[in-house]
Amino acid sequence: MSLKIVVLAKQVPDTRNVGKDAMTEEGTVNRAALPAIFNPEDLNALEMALRIKDTVGDAEICVLTMGPSRAAEIIRDSLYRGADCGYVISDRKVAGSDTLATSYTISQGVKKLGKVDLVLAGRQAIDGDTAQVGPQVAEKLNIPQITYAEEVLSVDKDKICIKRRLERGVEVVESKYPCLVTVHGSAAECRFPIAKRVMKYKNALSEAEAAEAGKDCAKVWAERPYLKIGQWSAADINAEDSRLGLSGSPTKVKKIENVVLAAKESVNVENTDEGLDALVKELISSHIIG
């Protein structure tokens, strides 16, 4: 059995350890102040892919991401941990994408990879928290989807069996290939980078990174092709410009509000339906939830 697995990954600002300057005065994320990291649940997805490969032996894991040239960092990180190859979709045209435009772009990238058996992705990214891109990619590829995956129970030559982590319990489901799986944060943590692979792949670069660093990599790439990280433009993935980036994104941000928690004293809420009702209403009216 030979499986082709694609892992969808995203480089995100580390919103887990935010300091005072995490937001700009305009209320947008201050990306310069936050370190760029591998989206945590995408790492869970990569681990799931690596475990499937450990089980079946013959599998190829390809990591696909979209973003500026520095997003190649997470491809390198994936190579360190055991992925076989990776591609960055990088193009000015995809900047400002919402989930619809992103899932279109990503699905075009997956199509470009040819016959694929499994697409794994993190449930959601910590910058947007939408959890929409995975399912939308499945729809655009017209393949079944299994969301909230926690563990692969078995991998057969024609189907995969997965345990889903749901709010009030677990559910075990099966799907034929190809299918898309979004992986929950409760799944196994990703393994650490592997010493020999780090030494082997540390100089892997995409074309854009090489250009930015002013390096001529033609000779190195000819001798050691594994050191070239794949890079695709919108044209490479046969995308229609009108469906990309801002023009392909119906979502428009109307207004961003900074929630400033100014209260210093605590409030006692009566442990009654009325008390809780009043609390929820207050939280909604002050835009803390809603």
Add this chain to the structure above:
Amino acid sequence: MGNFFTDNDSLRFHLHNDLMKEIIRLKERDYADKDKYDFAPENYEDAIDSYERVLGIVGEITADVLAQNAEEVDKQGPSIVDNAIVYAEGTQKNHKALADAGLYGMSLPRQYGGLNFSYVPYVMAAEIVSRGDCGFANIWGLQDCAETIYEFASDEIKDEFLPRINKGATCSMDLTEPDAGSDLQAVRLKATFDEENNCWRLNGVKRFITNGDADIKLVLARSEEGTTDGRGLSYFVYDRKHKAVTVRRIENKLGIKGSPTAELVFNNAPAQLVGERKLGLIKYVMSLMNGARLGVGAQSVGLAEAAYREALKYAHEREQFGKPIANFPQVYEMLGNMRAKTDAIRTILYETARCVDMYKSLDAISRERKLEAEERTTLKTYSRLADALTPMLKLFASEYANQIAYDCIQIHGGSGFMKDYACERFYRDARILTIYEGTSQLQVVAAIRGVISGAYASRIKEYEAVEVKDELKELRNKLISLRERYEKSFEKVKEWGTSSEAFDFNSRRLVEMAGYLVMANLLVNDANKEEAFTKSARIMTAMAECEIEKAACYIDNFKPEMIEDFKL
């Protein structure tokens, strides 16, 4: 989310020592592997970059896995199930994380699956691992056994055992027995040649064996019937797959509880001879022992770092009389001394590791081709220096680790006496460091040779010859006059004869005087390159002065008849 490599600038400082260029060139045979292995370095910069990256992985795993599991591992400890030792769950996870990341066999050549790292980064990894879990450092550190197999065993044995190390096979060195502890010449475990099966058979008992149920065991045994001393001992390798060793018990220890210490019974266990007969103790174990002592040095520095950091953090958090206790002179003096001692034992650790690197690489090259005259001189110089520095390192590092762990509890006050804080574990774990791989007293026996031969004095003079910045000149001059004081004391003790009881009685004093001079001089030279070490250099020089004066005063007043008062 921590990283015990990147959060410690001292490590990077020692990794970038000037001698590293030559060390790596020798280890890499002028970068001969670069086209043969896709992970081999092309040049010095490439190699150092790889060292840093790999140490970064060690630092990450240590902070995120080992240090997190340490408390539970200490509580749970290993157990015996069906005559096999089962590690505590946390230990199993630690081992798997490091094995999966390919961090076993770090110094082994690439042809055997290793990373071919020089000793300095390997020892650094040992320090980092020890900071996370001092006991686990034994299980990880016993990959040292691979080095002995690589150096002395036949090609067949190398091919059979070495490729398993990087995949996570565990090792043990089975030396001690109920009646053979410090005195290994008394080993009795019997090795007889089995003509029929063309292998050796081991029979007898081994005791206090760290990681006793390991996959690959190096066993010291008596192969020459009728002999009673070290010349009748040979070295053997045993494979766990034969299932011919019974684990009789696991010791219940004061510290390093996650590291199983076992009593073993060898029942006609098949084994292969490593190297030549009769050289087991006098050559191979001595070589292994030096490596193990360097390992305990690294373990001590790692534990000292952990205890110092724990104390520093607590002293700044804990408030009494309206301010953090770190603001009280009696407390900050302790903290400053802990930091200076940690810096001191770290600088002698890497100084020793560099010497070992230089001579081990040249020694390995000498087995591939004839060395040039100049190379032979270099080999000899560094080999002697490593022999002199190793026991001094083991002595000071292990004693200081204990003092620092002690002070760590003291700074925590009553809380430190409770099981709720890590410091009580550090204190218990530290206690073995001055005992195993040769007690402090035996380190003195080994180190005194460096006093007598003048090896320490001449090395100290080399440190003194380094030109330092003006602000460090006062320290340097102070240390020069202290070295003269040390030499005078030695001359006085020597008058009773170097093989006299009076000399033996004063030997620890002399070794320690030399040790203070080595460490303080190294720190002054470190401070000359990196300002961050200046405070420690000043503290250590002041400490050296007091300690050397104290020892010199004792020797000045010493009369051989005083010894009788101590004989009880």
